[in-house]
Amino acid sequence: MSETNLKAPPKILILATSSCGYTGADATGQAHLSYPPNTYIIDVPSPCVFPENFYYRCLERGIDGIIVMSCGVECPFEGAYERLAAKLDRVSLGLKKRGIKQGRLKLCSVCTVCTKAFLKEVNEMNDLLIKEQEESS
Amino acid sequence: MTDLEDTQPKPENKKDEPRVGVYVCHCGGNISDVVDVEKVVAEAAQLPGVAVSRTNMFMCSDPGQKMIQEDIQKGLVDNFVVAACTRSLHETTFASLLARNGVNPYLLEQANIREQCSWPHHGQEAATAKAFTLVRAAVAKARRLVPLNPVRVEATNCALVIGGGVAGLRAAGDLSKLGIKVVLVEREKELGGFVRRLDALYPDEEPATALLSRLVEAVRTDSGIVVHTNSEVTGIEGYIGNFTAQVRKNSDSKAGEIRIEAGTIIVATGFRSYQPAKKELGYQKLSRVVTLADFNELLVASAGDSAVLEFEGKPVRSVGFVHCVGSRQIEGVHKPGENGNINRYCSRVCCTATLHTACRLRRRFPDMEIHDFYQDIRTYGRGHEDYYEQASKSDVIFHRYRAESPPRVAKAPAADEYNLLITVEDSLTAGEEIEVGVDILVLAVGMMPADNATIIDNLKLASSSDGFLQEVHPKLRPVEMAVNGVLLAGACQAPKDITESCASASAAAIKAAAILRKGYVELDPYVVKVDLARCEGTGLCVEECPLDGALHMVGEGNERHVEVNPAICNGCGCCVAVCPTRALQVSGWTLDQYEAMVDAIVADPVEVSS
Ligand SMILES: Cc1cc2nc3c(=O)[nH]c(=O)nc-3n(C[C@H](O)[C@H](O)[C@H](O)COP(=O)(O)OP(=O)(O)OC[C@H]3O[C@@H](n4cnc5c(N)ncnc54)[C@H](O)[C@@H]3O)c2cc1C
Ligand code: SF4
Ligand code: SF4
Ligand code: SF4
Numbered sequence: 133m134s135e136t137n138l139k140a141p142p143k144i145l146i147l148a149t150s151s152c153g154y155t156g157a158d159a160t161g162q163a164h165l166s167y168p169p170n171t172y173i174i175d176v177p178s179p180c181v182f183p184e185n186f187y188y189r190c191l192e193r194g195i196d197g198i199i200v201m202s203c204g205v206e207c208p209f210e211g212a213y214e215r216l217a218a219k220l221d222r223v224s225l226g227l228k229k230r231g232i233k234q235g236r237l238k239l240c241s242v243c244t245v246c247t248k249a250f251l252k253e254v255n256e257m258n259d260l261l262i263k264e265q266e267e268s269s
Numbered sequence: 270m271t272d273l274e275d276t277q278p279k280p281e282n283k284k285d286e287p288r289v290g291v292y293v294c295h296c297g298g299n300i301s302d303v304v305d306v307e308k309v310v311a312e313a314a315q316l317p318g319v320a321v322s323r324t325n326m327f328m329c330s331d332p333g334q335k336m337i338q339e340d341i342q343k344g345l346v347d348n349f350v351v352a353a354c355t356r357s358l359h360e361t362t363f364a365s366l367l368a369r370n371g372v373n374p375y376l377l378e379q380a381n382i383r384e385q386c387s388w389p390h391h392g393q394e395a396a397t398a399k400a401f402t403l404v405r406a407a408v409a410k411a412r413r414l415v416p417l418n419p420v421r422v423e424a425t426n427c428a429l430v431i432g433g434g435v436a437g438l439r440a441a442g443d444l445s446k447l448g449i450k451v452v453l454v455e456r457e458k459e460l461g462g463f464v465r466r467l468d469a470l471y472p473d474e475e476p477a478t479a480l481l482s483r484l485v486e487a488v489r490t491d492s493g494i495v496v497h498t499n500s501e502v503t504g505i506e507g508y509i510g511n512f513t514a515q516v517r518k519n520s521d522s523k524a525g526e527i528r529i530e531a532g533t534i535i536v537a538t539g540f541r542s543y544q545p546a547k548k549e550l551g552y553q554k555l556s557r558v559v560t561l562a563d564f565n566e567l568l569v570a571s572a573g574d575s576a577v578l579e580f581e582g583k584p585v586r587s588v589g590f591v592h593c594v595g596s597r598q599i600e601g602v603h604k605p606g607e608n609g610n611i612n613r614y615c616s617r618v619c620c621t622a623t624l625h626t627a628c629r630l631r632r633r634f635p636d637m638e639i640h641d642f643y644q645d646i647r648t649y650g651r652g653h654e655d656y657y658e659q660a661s662k663s664d665v666i667f668h669r670y671r672a673e674s675p676p677r678v679a680k681a682p683a684a685d686e687y688n689l690l691i692t693v694e695d696s697l698t699a700g701e702e703i704e705v706g707v708d709i710l711v712l713a714v715g716m717m718p719a720d721n722a723t724i725i726d727n728l729k730l731a732s733s734s735d736g737f738l739q740e741v742h743p744k745l746r747p748v749e750m751a752v753n754g755v756l757l758a759g760a761c762q763a764p765k766d767i768t769e770s771c772a773s774a775s776a777a778a779i780k781a782a783a784i785l786r787k788g789y790v791e792l793d794p795y796v797v798k799v800d801l802a803r804c805e806g807t808g809l810c811v812e813e814c815p816l817d818g819a820l821h822m823v824g825e826g827n828e829r830h831v832e833v834n835p836a837i838c839n840g841c842g843c844c845v846a847v848c849p850t851r852a853l854q855v856s857g858w859t860l861d862q863y864e865a866m867v868d869a870i871v872a873d874p875v876e877v878s879s
Contacts, residue, residue, distance in 0.1 A: 143871060158355045161384035169395040172402060172870045173385050174863065175356065177795065181842025181855055182863070189864065194871035208751055209841035210729045211815030219846070 141170040142196035142261035144254070148242070150177050151208055153201025155244040163247055167254045180212040180219070187223045187237060188230070197236045197257045201250070204241030235260050287376075288320035289411045290346030291404060292337055294328035294353035296383055303387040305397040309352070312401050315875050318412045321345055329359050334366050341370045348411045352380035352404045373416035375794065375857060380407035402870055409865035417856050419791035420835040424510035426450055426788065428781045429531035431502055431724065434462020435767050436759025436774040437537035438484040443778035444535075445493040449785050452529050453488065454516055455498045460485050462539050463760075466562050468569050470767060471625040472652035480767070497527070505727040506818070508836040509533065509754030510790050532790075533781040536724060536738060536750075537758040537774065540716040543595025543612065546604055550591060550712055551678035556581065557688050557709050558678060561590075561622060564711045568629065578634060580709055587638035587687050588630060589707040590623045591676060596715030597644065599672050606717075614735050616715035616764040620647045623713045624656040624665075631663045639665045640705050642676050642693060650766065668695045668705070681706055716764040728752050729816075737763050748777040753792065756780050795857045796838040797845065803852035804830040810844035810853055820844060 148154040154175045160167065179200050190198055200220065207213035220239045227234050238257060242249045291313040295301035306324050314322040321340055325333040328351060340346045349372075351363050356379045364374035380403040390396040428444050430437045433455030441451045459465065460481075467477040488494050499520040507513050514529045542562065545552040552558045557580065559567070571578050578585040596619065598611040605611050620643070627639055641660065648654045661667070670676055674694050681690040687706030695703050718736035725732060730750055733739040738761050741749050748757050758774035759765060765773070784790055797820075806829030811820045819837040824830055831853070845853045845860065854860060 145867065145870065155357070158357075158381070158384040161355075161386075161388035164388050166389055166391060169386070169390040169392070169399045172399075172406070173381070174406070174866055175381075176863075177855070177858060178841045178843075181845045181858065181860070183846040183860075186860065186864070190867050193868060195867065208731075209815070209839055212841040212843055215813070215815075215843050 141168070142258065142265060143194060144168075144171045144197045144199065144257055144261070145190055145195045146171055146173040146199045146201060146254070147176050147179050147182070148173050148201040149179060149203050149207075150175050152203035152206070152244055153242045153250075156201065156242040156246045156250045159245050160247040160250045165247055165251060167251055168258045170258070171254055178207070178209045178212050178216075180209065180216045182219075184219060184223050184226065187220075188226065191227075191232060191236065197261045198238070199253055199257055200237075200239045201242040201253065202239065203243070206241075206243070233264060286318060287347035287412060287414070288345065289316075289318045289348050289350060289408050290337070290340050291316075291319055291322040291350045291352065291408060292328055292333075293322070293324045293382070293400075293404065294333070294351070295324065295326045296353060296387075297327065300353070300383050300387045300400075303390065303393060303396045304382060304400045305393060306400075308397055309382075309401045309404055312875050313404050313408065316405060316408050319408060328353050329362050334362075337363075337366060338370055341367070341372055348376045348378075348414050350378050350380060350404065350407045350411045352382045352400065352407065354383040355379075355381045355385070373418075375417040376411075376414050378407045378411040378414060380404045398874070401874075405872065406866040406869040409869040410862045413859070413862045413865060414857075417794040419794055420796060422508070422510040422790050422792060422836045424532035424785050424788060424790050425512075425530050426785055427452060427529075427531045428533045428535060428778075428785065429454065429512065429514055429529055430535045430537055430758075432462070432537035432539055432719075432759070432761070433457075433460040433488075433496070433498065434537060434539045434759060434770075435464050435480070435484060436539065436761075436770040437462070437535070438481075438488050439771045439774035440535045440537055440758045440778045440781075441494050442484065442487045442491065443775050444782060445491045447778065447782040447786070449493075449782050451494040452531065453494060453496045454500050454502055454514075454529075455496070456501050458499050458520075460488070460496070460498065463542075463562075464767065466566065468565055469625075469629065471621055471656065472650065472768070502723060505534070505724065508818075508834075509784065509792070510836065512754065532785045533754045533756060534728070535756045535758050535774075535777050535781060536721070536730075536761055537777075538719040538721055538724070538761045540760040540764065541719050543616075543714040543717050545594060545712060545714060546606075550594065550676065551689070551710065552712065555678065555680060555689065555710075559709060559711055561619070561626060561711055561713045564588075564709065565626060568626075568633075576634075578630075578637070583688075583708070585637070585708040587640070587705075587707045589640040589642060589689075589691055589705065589710045590627060590713060591710065592620060592623060592641070592643040592713050593672070594712040594714045595717070597672060602673055602675075608736065610734075610736070612715055612717065612735065614764070615647060617647065617649070618764055618766045619713040619715060620645075621650065621653040621656060621766070623711075624648060624653075624660050626711070627665050628656050628659045628663070631660070631665065638707075640691070640707060641665050641667045642670055642691070643667065644670060644672055650768070667697065668693050668703070669697045670694060671696060678710060716760060719761055721761065728755055730755065737761065748773050748780055754784060754790070792836065793840075795840040795855060796835045797833050797840065797842075797853050798856050799831055799833055800852045800854070801830055803850045804848075805850055805852070806830050807849065809847045809849070813843045813847045815841065815843060 368374045382400040427450040430453045441453045500518045504515040596616040676693040691705045731739045756777035758777040759770035
């Protein structure tokens with residue numbers, strides 16, 4: 133992380149599946165429910181596309197926390213969710229090895245109308261990262 | 270870190286850098302009340318690759334679209350970023366605008382600055398900064414967009430209909446009229462499905478035999494329809510336009526396997542009746558407890574004009590009906606079935622079917638005692654309520670039970686007038702426990718999903734939590750499965766009566782015909798593409814791919830590389846993640862594009878030069 137990022141609010145990258153997480157984020161906005169603006173949502177048909185090093189790269193470049201909002205077992209892509217979950221487990225171990233807090237990467241399921249789940253995940257990640265910033269400064 | 274933004278490779282097949290146009294929408298005030306739109310536009314103009322940056326009050330309106338159109342006509346812009354509402358709302362609006370003006374519609378990226386920015390965020394400064402970051406990420410992706418074309422697949426002019434109940438028959442007949450060849454496969458010896466067990470049908474009292482002979486006749490005499498009865502689908506493979514099914518013919522004379530090639534498949538496998546658990550409401554323990562379908566057959570078998578109904582050699586003086594048997598089950602009260610689940614859903618058809626039978630019974634036997642044990646009366650369809658009214662007016666006695674305490678059924682003491690003794694807490698009499706004597710107890714058993722294991726496994730179809738086959742969307746795509754080219758008809762999707770089964774069958778037939786009539790199908794281009802120069806032939810991707818046949822290796826030695834079947838690939842990207850050389854990418858959603866977006870998100874703010 134660069135020095136400027138330490139003072140700025142943490143940057144949270146949200147990889148949200150088109151059929152679930154992304155629509156859940158839209159539903160949250162449609163309900164005018166508020167959440168921190170330091171969140172950047174990228175629409176992803178299937179997050180299985182990302183190799184492990186994609187996650188490390190994001191964190192190296194300056195993303196502070198990553199939430200993968202998938203469809204869970206309802207994933208419309210046959211067999212993809214199981215692979216995604218296994219992959220993120222491996223990345224999580226990799227983070228530990230690199231001395232990075234594992235909580236900075238999170239996999240969760242958010243459905244198209246899950247506004248509460250969306251808010252909970254975003255707020256938890258934001259709180260965690262702010263706490264970490266405070267501890268390290 | 271600003272310089273990071275352009276380290277990612279851009280498409281190589283364009284001689285010049287694409288010029289990006291950025292169009293930021295006010296959405297009345299929906300966006301601009303929170304986001305300083307002018308500031309976003311000014312900052313966007315500074316981004317590398319951006320040729321024009323503009324704003325409009327309503328980008329989707331005619332003036333908004335005109336603004337974009339003029340830039341196209343003046344040749345100012347190659348690739349487009351619309352920063353407005355969420356993609357699902359107006360993607361087609363803007364994509365068709367491009368297409369109408371001769372621009373490939375896939376050269377469009379949208380930044381969602383309404384649902385994911387101005388609506389959930391309040392402080393102007395932070396919201397504006399975020400909106401700009403989202404635009405910047407969209408520009409980073411737009412610079413790497415290349416024109417895409419739908420995947421074109423030749424289609425066999427034939428539809429396979431699995432199941433020859435009313436739904437399958439209706440679909441087959443309709444398809445043939447639309448000029449599509451049909452192969453209809455039915456497991457049983459005869460066509461007609463469950464309706465073969467029925468007599469007069471609600472809502473119009475048409476005899477089941479009349480309805481079926483019309484439907485069957487139409488199918489049997491149609492030279493465009495091949496019917497295989499006594500036949501079972503044992504395997505299916507392929508994809509939209511090109512399915513192949515193995516069918517086993519079980520009849521003694523013509524046993525053997527045949528192969529059927531079809532462009533689409535209509536699943537019309539219907540339902541199976543709930544089988545009450547042993548001793549549930551006395552079923553199988555007491556011979557005088559029967560299902561509604563059994564009772565209908567008894568009515569048909571008993572001579573039409575006799576004044577008494579006989580059962581087991583004795584006159585029947587009192588009949589009871591129980592609703593909701595095997596439907597609307599409750600955790601803790603009902604035992605799970607073989608599949609480990611309880612049936613929470615309402616079977617929809619049984620209320621009307623029960624009252625319809627009660628009315629027919631009343632008409633034939635004016636002096637019979639008729640009791641109806643129900644939880645709720647759900648006679649929802651057109652004309653259905655009439656049966657309830659008729660029954661109520663003709664001395665059918667209603668008892669309302671609660672799901673937690675269903676009626677108890679016992680053999681009546683020998684001295685009693687009737688054979689069975691039903692005890693029920695009747696909430697119509699303030700929960701008082703009452704005893705009712707009947708000679709036959711009729712269980713309105715619910716509808717359960719047919720056993721579709723082979724079809725589900727082979728085609729990787731989705732079923733809902735209750736086990737019925739699940740459409741893509743209940744309103745927007747009600748008869749399509751998520752697997753392209755597979756359609757649903759009738760009660761395999763959910764409990765339905767004949768009217769509803771035939772409506773969905775006709776809809777499925779039209780959809781199938783729309784797919785097949787052109788002779789080819791066009792699929793989304795979001796499938797994997799191989800960069801042959803990078804593929805080292807490791808084959809890791811083939812191992813990782815969850816779909817049989819989407820990837821396969823070809824060639825030998827140095828020439829060995831992977832090939833994609835774009836008609837099977839669904840773009841899940843599993844293979845992309847394991848390729849060590851990035852030879853694979855999902856078109857329209859490449860890793861380079863994602864990484865460029867991430868870099869744009871972490872980049873430092875831009876200085877706006879005045
Ligand atoms: C007691 C009762 C009374 C009813 N009364 C009425 C009424 O009066 N009016 C009304 O509108 N509706 C009534 N219904 C509803 C009606 O029965 C259904 O709407 C109708 O049967 C649905 O038709 P279908 O073709 O979808 O399914 P089905 O009738 O179940 O037919 C499915 C067919 O597919 C075949 N099949 C299944 N799996 C395979 C396979 N793998 N390969 C090949 N073939 C296969 C089956 O053998 C069957 O022939 C009643 C239902 C019940 C339970
Ligand atoms: S394009 Fe979307 S954001 Fe813009 S005016 Fe239309 S609805 Fe509103
Ligand atoms: S239709 Fe009537 S009898 Fe059938 S499950 Fe629903 S409420 Fe019960
Ligand atoms: S994107 Fe998915 S379905 Fe397509 S080839 Fe790769 S792994 Fe197979």
